Structure formats: C-alpha cells, structure tokens
Amino acid sequence: MTRRIIVVTAVHAPSAHFLPDAYKSLRDQELPEGWEWHWLVQEDGEGDQVAPHVPRDERVTFRQGRRGGPGVARTIALAHADGEYVKVLDADDRLAPGVLARDLAALETDRSIGWATSRVLDLLPDGSTAGFPGDPGPGPIERGEVLDFWRANGFRASVHPATLFVRRDLLVALGGWMALPASEDTGLLLALNSVARGWFSAEVGLHYRKWEGQVTGQAAHVDAAERDARMAVVEARARSLGSFQWRYPVGPTD
Known part of the structure; x- marks a missing residue:
C-alpha cells in the first residue's frame, strides 16, 4: 500500500508565475519505496490568473476559494489532505534536494517527534543564495525551545516555519x-x-x-500596532497550550 505526503501551497496571482519552479523542486524529490507525494495548490481567491501556471500532473490538484490570506488557503486545503504527513511549500519558494526524504525519516524513526524543520537559504533576485547564522544544532527540538528563543530574540524564531513538515493529525488537532x-x-x-x-x-x-x-516585504507587514497584536496572540496561544499540559503523542511511544 502506498503512503502519501501532502504538499500544501497557498498561492495568489502575484506569485503564481513562480509555481513551475516550485513544481520542479518537488518533482525532483526522491522518496523511499512505498511513498508518494501529492501537491495541493490552493488559490487564495477565485480569479483567472493562477490556473495557467499550475502544472498538469495527476499528482497536482488545484482549487480556488474565497480570499482570506495564506493561512486560510492552507487550512481549507486540509479538507483534501489524505496523507499521513503535510509539507508546506510556499508558491515562490523551492525545495532543496532530498528534503522530503529527510523530513520523513526523522518522523518515521521517532514517534515522539511531531514536526520537522530544516535550514534555509535566501534565494536572491540574481539567482545567488545567502545563509544566515543562528541555526540550532541538528536533531531534536524540545518543547518550548522555539518559543523561548522567539521571545528572547525580538520575535524571531530559531527555525523557519516555511520549512515545516508535520503529522497531519497533529496539524488538524491544532486547527x-x-x-x-x-x-x-x-x-x-x-x-x-x-x-x-x-x-x-x-x-x-x-x-x-x-x-x-512578497507579502513579508510590504509596509503593512511591519506596521508596529498590527505586529504587536499578532505577536501577542501568537504568544498567548502557545503559552496557553503549554499550560494545559496537552502533549503529543498522547499514548506510549514504543
């Protein structure tokens, strides 16, 4: 029986022309025997400018919906995420070779691991790449480590959320x-x-x-009042979850 990784991409018209690059990076991934990927491309809106850029591949499903932002688009795509794992791929980004297999190996090897992230390189307009310091050491990340780092370092996380690979049941449980x-x-x-x-x-x-x-480069993204409000609710949610003592996995890990 084939098992499946669902790759979720939110897209809107300005970033649609990058989809072929994202698709190539996905098509080049190699997975262990018995595994496959399926790409859910969800437009944030219902226009006619995105569809022409969506690759024709039976492993690719394209849908549209009412505009609500990338988080809404990704979340509504979960209704069709019929795999054990979900991988995020923003429309304007590219997966590095081998990342799906590495993410999968980490979670398949240890059931106590609920999610995985990886190192990021910025892809600059001239085609060059640039890294940045501050990555954690490779291996497990314990509960609360990212949150504590984020709070102590000007609301900058120690790992990049755009690289997220997560168990679908855990993702759905968190909404x-x-x-x-x-x-x-x-x-x-x-x-x-x-x-x-x-x-x-x-x-x-x-x-x-x-x-x-890109959305993160727009002035509204750094508006001080809105940013403070976003950070406040993000932290409140994470702290509340921690205080409730709910843990994944719920049962034994062996």
Whole structure:
C-alpha cells in the first residue's frame, strides 16, 4: 500500500508565475519505496490568473476559494489532505534536494517527534543564495525551545516555519494555521513547539525567494500596532497550550 505526503501551497496571482519552479523542486524529490507525494495548490481567491501556471500532473490538484490570506488557503486545503504527513511549500519558494526524504525519516524513526524543520537559504533576485547564522544544532527540538528563543530574540524564531513538515493529525488537532493577516505560520510553529517535540535538519531544506512582491516585504507587514497584536496572540496561544499540559503523542511511544 502506498503512503502519501501532502504538499500544501497557498498561492495568489502575484506569485503564481513562480509555481513551475516550485513544481520542479518537488518533482525532483526522491522518496523511499512505498511513498508518494501529492501537491495541493490552493488559490487564495477565485480569479483567472493562477490556473495557467499550475502544472498538469495527476499528482497536482488545484482549487480556488474565497480570499482570506495564506493561512486560510492552507487550512481549507486540509479538507483534501489524505496523507499521513503535510509539507508546506510556499508558491515562490523551492525545495532543496532530498528534503522530503529527510523530513520523513526523522518522523518515521521517532514517534515522539511531531514536526520537522530544516535550514534555509535566501534565494536572491540574481539567482545567488545567502545563509544566515543562528541555526540550532541538528536533531531534536524540545518543547518550548522555539518559543523561548522567539521571545528572547525580538520575535524571531530559531527555525523557519516555511520549512515545516508535520503529522497531519497533529496539524488538524491544532486547527491548522492561525487566522491572522500575517505570521500565521509562526503561530502554528510555536503552537506545535508547545505540545510536541520537533526536529531540525542542518542540511538545506528550502530556498526562500526574496522578491519585491512578497507579502513579508510590504509596509503593512511591519506596521508596529498590527505586529504587536499578532505577536501577542501568537504568544498567548502557545503559552496557553503549554499550560494545559496537552502533549503529543498522547499514548506510549514504543
């Protein structure tokens, strides 16, 4: 029986032309025997500018829906996520070779690990890449570590939420991505870190594209009042989950 990894991508018109690059990076992934991927591309909106850029492949499913932001698009895509694991791939990013197999190995080897992340390189407009210091050591990430680092370092997480690979049941139990205009992926990452151990791979897992149209580069993203509100609710959710003492996995790990 074939087992499945669901790759979820939220897309809107300005980033749609990057989809072929994302698809190539996904198509080049190699998985262990008995595993396959399925790509759910969910448009944040219902226009006619995204569909022409979606690759024609039986492993790719494209849907549209009412506009609500990338977190809403990803979460509604979960209705069709019929695999054991979910991998995030933003429309303008590219997976690095081998990342799906590495993520899968980490979670298949240890049932106490609920999610995985990996090293990121910025993909610059000229095609070059750039890394940045501060990655944690490779291996397990204990509960609360990312949250504590985030709070102590100006709301910057120690691992990148755009690289997230997560057990589907855990993702659904937490309600998917947060209903925020931005930082919805950070909110999910910190919630996951409150309830489950994670994993960090020091091998590059993602090329994170930098371009003038990306949402995180817009002025609204750094509006002080909104940013403070986002950070407050993100932290409150994570702290509350931690205080409730709910843990994943619920049962024995052996």
